[in-house]
Amino acid sequence: MTAPLVLPAPAHRTRQAAGRTRTQVLLYAFVCLAVFVIPLLIDSDFLLNKIARYIVLGMLAMSLALSWGYAGILNLGQAMSFGLGSYAMAMALKLKTVPVHTGPEGLPDFMVWNNVPSLPWFWEPFHSLGFAIAAGIIVPVCAAAALGWFMFRGRVTGVYVAIITLAAMVVVNLVIIDQQRFTGGFNGITDLAQLKLFDITFDAYGRSTYYLVACCLTASLFLALAVTKTKAGLIIQAIRDHENRVRYFGYDVAAYKIFAFSLSAAIAGLAGMLYTVVMEFASPTFLGVPLSLSVVVWCAVGGRQSLVGAFLGAVLVAGMQGALSESKTFLETWTLVMGGLFVIVVLFLPKGLAGIAELLSVRIARLRQRRNATVAEPKPTEVGP
């Protein structure tokens, strides 16, 4: 990216950390701005909807980068939070759908088919959209906090965390499929009303939905970035680096990990809600293993230690997946192409695409430093690589 070039030279003492933060903020702002500009260049509602979908998936990848890249918690069940958020939104929109598709007293159609006499108690509060939106974030957060409490208080680390999170997601997935009477089972929840918020109707194929997604992306991207810049964010990175050492400085490691894990779940839940709005349905595949593992791949490709990198990685790879699987030439082989790409990235770019950007910015910074070199750091031995 060209962002580092925009940086004004610091007045006196070079504060690399402050400079890096400024570069990052500029880069993030640039990406968000680009997201907002896209609709001005695109005429097709269908394409816009597809891009909105990729952006939501990018948010999901970004949420995983927060827990995996920053806190070192590899959550293979990140789609669990995503799916819970998605179902919360779908339940509310299902209850608002036009009466033609519903049973008596607005009973959802699949409940009629499954001989459910009346709306179950846990569906009742979803008549309120405000409740649904709150639930779409609070339920995933509580689920993550509870799971995190057991794992991190019990000092479960590494691959076991990956296994437990994956298993937890599969359990939720199976319960949803199994409880067809209440959840729509395999079919998910379809035939939804359009989201109406503050007198704006969010048609999945309209610009309003796209801008809603873009706003949520900007907010969550900057929220996550801000958290990583706080002292807590620093401690979380220290935990990723050397968990046991952090304890001896008086920090409760489990509390910090639960915090990172839950914050990541909150963003994933928000993304899930948006996904329902964009896709116009909720399905058990939203918290399925294939999606959840894809998120890990997107993160790895984009660069898990960079929030915006993970976002771009997801948009890029998911976009390519879409394009390849629809093209005639790659109809049969597109998974092979994707697999090859993943192997190449993992082998040659361990930090993902963000690694390239980082390398470039370091080079540029070094060049600028050498040009401005006066008294700072006389290092005669420094030779270029």
Place this chain on the structure above:
Amino acid sequence: MTAHLQLSDVSVSFNGFVAVNALNLAVGKGELRCLIGPNGAGKTTALDLICGKIKPTAGSITLRNTELTALEEHQIARAGVGRKFQVPSVFKELTVRENLQVAYSKRTGVFANVMRSCRGEETDGLDMLAQLVGLENALDKPAAYLSHGQTQWLEIGMLVAQDTELILMDEPTAGMTAQETLKTADLFNRLKGKHTLLVVEHDMGFVKAIGDVISVMHQGRLLAEGTAAEVERNEEVRRAYLGSGGITGA
């Protein structure tokens, strides 16, 4: 004088192997105590027991009359125990400045720290601290790029930033040049009084330069205690060190 740190009849065994056996140790406030002994004497284990890395099977450990054995590691640290490990343990992916910021842990709660930016009021203090440990030119370098000696210094600096009442040092001068060792001795002499220090060391020159009272451990027990001269004269200590060239060669 009531002891600042008190170990009473502390024992720990691993699968039947008794690493520390009814250890009694009392360190006064502001004292710099050196802990020496042959390999396998249980010195590092004793430090592990104090900082909570290992839980004792019997006995009690108190700091300022606070029982430490019931607390978790982070609670022990909050109670006022800082620890430097034998293998320098710093955050390699973080810069030197970030390492010091993490170590500066006046506030430890998650939500207190979410509200705080990293560039707080302590920055200037940490810059001075970096100067003290000779890392002022490496502040923005990742700790992974430091030499072994510098890493040792960084961890010592982190303990100063943590500013605990009791500081446990496990072989702080390992891998340092003679000059660096001298500088470390100087720093330790400045720290004592304000902090209570317990230092495990093999370098007898260093021990003599800093230690008022030396405790000698052997086979998980306290063998002798006294000034350097007294300890060197002690018949039992000589016997324990036999085969490794006497106490100065240990």
